[in-house]
Amino acid sequence: MLIIVACQFIAPKVGVASPLILLVVGLAIGFLPQVGAIEVEPHLVLEVVLPPLLFSAAVRMPTMDFRREMHAVAMLAIPLVFLSAFAVGFVINWLVPAISLPWGVALGAVLSPTDAVAVSIAKRSGVSHRIITVLEGEGLFNDATSLVLLSAAMNAGLAADEHALNPGLLIGKVALALGIAAAIGWVVGEIGVRVRALIKEPSADTVFSFAMPFIASIPAEHLGGSGLVAAVVAGLVVSRRRAAVISATNRRFSQQNWQTMTLVLESGIFLTMGLQAFGIVEETAAFSGGLAFAAFLAVTLGALIMVIRAVFIAFMLAWLDHRRTHRKRRYEVESTRIERFEKRMNEACEVDADMLEARNLSPEHWANALNHYRRRLKRRERRNAMRGSDLDYFASEPLGPREGSVIVWAGMRGAITLAAAQTISTHAPMRAFLLSIALFIAAGALVIQGLTLPALIRIVKPKMATGDISEEERARLLKVMGSALVDTALAQAIHEVDGKTLLSAGVSRTLSRLGHALTDEATGEQARSAHAADRVLTDILQDAAAQAGATRDGLCPECADDTLESATTRDVASDGGDDDGHGTVDMSEEEVERSFTRDQIRELALEAIHAQRDALLQARDEGIFSSAALEGALARLDNEEILLVSSGGVGH
Numbered sequence: 001m002l003i004i005v006a007c008q009f010i011a012p013k014v015g016v017a018s019p020l021i022l023l024v025v026g027l028a029i030g031f032l033p034q035v036g037a038i039e040v041e042p043h044l045v046l047e048v049v050l051p052p053l054l055f056s057a058a059v060r061m062p063t064m065d066f067r068r069e070m071h072a073v074a075m076l077a078i079p080l081v082f083l084s085a086f087a088v089g090f091v092i093n094w095l096v097p098a099i100s101l102p103w104g105v106a107l108g109a110v111l112s113p114t115d116a117v118a119v120s121i122a123k124r125s126g127v128s129h130r131i132i133t134v135l136e137g138e139g140l141f142n143d144a145t146s147l148v149l150l151s152a153a154m155n156a157g158l159a160a161d162e163h164a165l166n167p168g169l170l171i172g173k174v175a176l177a178l179g180i181a182a183a184i185g186w187v188v189g190e191i192g193v194r195v196r197a198l199i200k201e202p203s204a205d206t207v208f209s210f211a212m213p214f215i216a217s218i219p220a221e222h223l224g225g226s227g228l229v230a231a232v233v234a235g236l237v238v239s240r241r242r243a244a245v246i247s248a249t250n251r252r253f254s255q256q257n258w259q260t261m262t263l264v265l266e267s268g269i270f271l272t273m274g275l276q277a278f279g280i281v282e283e284t285a286a287f288s289g290g291l292a293f294a295a296f297l298a299v300t301l302g303a304l305i306m307v308i309r310a311v312f313i314a315f316m317l318a319w320l321d322h323r324r325t326h327r328k329r330r331y332e333v334e335s336t337r338i339e340r341f342e343k344r345m346n347e348a349c350e351v352d353a354d355m356l357e358a359r360n361l362s363p364e365h366w367a368n369a370l371n372h373y374r375r376r377l378k379r380r381e382r383r384n385a386m387r388g389s390d391l392d393y394f395a396s397e398p399l400g401p402r403e404g405s406v407i408v409w410a411g412m413r414g415a416i417t418l419a420a421a422q423t424i425s426t427h428a429p430m431r432a433f434l435l436s437i438a439l440f441i442a443a444g445a446l447v448i449q450g451l452t453l454p455a456l457i458r459i460v461k462p463k464m465a466t467g468d469i470s471e472e473e474r475a476r477l478l479k480v481m482g483s484a485l486v487d488t489a490l491a492q493a494i495h496e497v498d499g500k501t502l503l504s505a506g507v508s509r510t511l512s513r514l515g516h517a518l519t520d521e522a523t524g525e526q527a528r529s530a531h532a533a534d535r536v537l538t539d540i541l542q543d544a545a546a547q548a549g550a551t552r553d554g555l556c557p558e559c560a561d562d563t564l565e566s567a568t569t570r571d572v573a574s575d576g577g578d579d580d581g582h583g584t585v586d587m588s589e590e591e592v593e594r595s596f597t598r599d600q601i602r603e604l605a606l607e608a609i610h611a612q613r614d615a616l617l618q619a620r621d622e623g624i625f626s627s628a629a630l631e632g633a634l635a636r637l638d639n640e641e642i643l644l645v646s647s648g649g650v651g652h
Helices: 002-014 018-030 042-060 063-068 070-077 079-095 101-110 117-125 129-158 167-198 202-222 227-245 248-284 290-349 353-358 363-396 401-409 415-421 431-460 471-483 489-496 525-548 567-573 589-595 598-622 627-646
Strands: none
Touching: 002 018, 002 248, 018 117, 018 248, 018 431, 042 129, 042 202, 042 227, 042 248, 042 415, 063 070, 063 129, 063 227, 063 363, 063 598, 063 627, 070 079, 070 129, 070 290, 079 101, 079 129, 079 167, 079 290, 101 129, 101 415, 101 431, 117 129, 117 431, 129 167, 129 227, 129 401, 129 415, 167 202, 167 227, 202 227, 202 248, 227 598, 248 415, 248 431, 248 627, 290 363, 290 401, 290 431, 363 598, 401 431, 415 431, 471 598, 471 627, 489 598, 598 627
């Protein structure tokens, strides 16, 4: 643990990723004369360490971005793995005839998984969010594909039957394993979030979340599926559903604990990788010229894998660009069809009673038919709006040759490769030799590609992350959040006191500063209701922060006014409505208590926050905003909800 902490402390100071430092430290310790050969059971990594790591990564993955990059991820995780594995198999069988084709393919499958350390390096370098999404998505699924292929290749090798490596048969096995795993992962994810919704204690919720990847992976493995894919799918379901189902307090608590667990597990993998190196090298050295030849093959096979990856990604990017052009044409055609549909609907609404009678239709039947077509139109508009949002996303974050070069070079091998290599059967010919090749490739890739990736990014200058959201997107986001308050109980409560004031019993200040927001007839009834509710909710949160002494993520008495106010609301407030007391009425505490209790005020505020969250989740499903903007807004709502709950209710 101390080594992990020390490496985390040193890494930013020397500008090197902490996993690389841990690898070097492990190598240094492993080769000390006082330390003997260390061997870690590989099943511990594959069955105990990987499921929670992949589950955690899937939970952090924005589902909207994953949906958009699903085709790229699938191509990198399945066809590329097969191409790389068989290419490595043929080459090593040609150079080392003692290693049959099945065992060569097994080594190729071992060398196929990419390592997550590349993602952390790319994130720190500031590349675009789309590059990160593709790399993370590839890392989530290519491990499972590689392990399924490894199992099939080893079975063929043990049976001495090269015909068992029939590509059609292998693809069928992989598809079956993925299908079983996806079904089990989805069921576990859906049931898991519902169970977590019933758990009120944050610690108990976190413990249950720790168990979820194993609840998904263990049954999947016993039923012939991929346990890792099951854990990933369960994580994606949790990522999509947790904001709407699980309480903000539980989510925040589990997130912090998962970050700690992920750090320990990832760091432990790289440290262990270095510690095991001595035992593998010592065993390989027993062969005549073993180490030198293994190093030569490692360089050859590593270069081959990178060339195949580069060529494949070049074709993939060309295909994605063609697909984007095709989707743009579909979007334009569908937009034209929707316009014609809307025109026909408008004409249908003007049908008079005489025409209905002539067609033997009742007004009720015609109204039902119109409602049916309105729903169809709404669904088509939503699908097309989503298609348009995806096109805007692809245009703002392109994947061209510059971005492709980063994705190619970031496909480094690492600890998962070494762990998978150690699962190769002891009956394999020249097993130690195969393990040494895997070790050299993994260690070399981590050091060479890991250290040079930031320099490559500076040279090729790919699309970089913008950092902050635009003012236009922020304004649209605030508008959606404000509109969500129109039909809430908070807005209704304002009307129940004649739209003038809403006070919290026991609170020293007025919670409503409506000013011109309540009297400006030009803004419209709904707009005025939304603005009023915005102001009231802002003040409730400000008062709760003052009483709780909270400063969560910028939520403090001094800055709470900026939490939920839309631009329009701020403009209204600047007109001096609060200063002249326009639209407010002083009420005694006794009069207020007869209308609203402290608990009622708290419930009104929580219900308003939930309404805003629902609106943001709907916007997420439609792809209206960027994932960064949505995550920031949802995080702010979580902070506000936690603030209200932790304050013991407004007025306490």
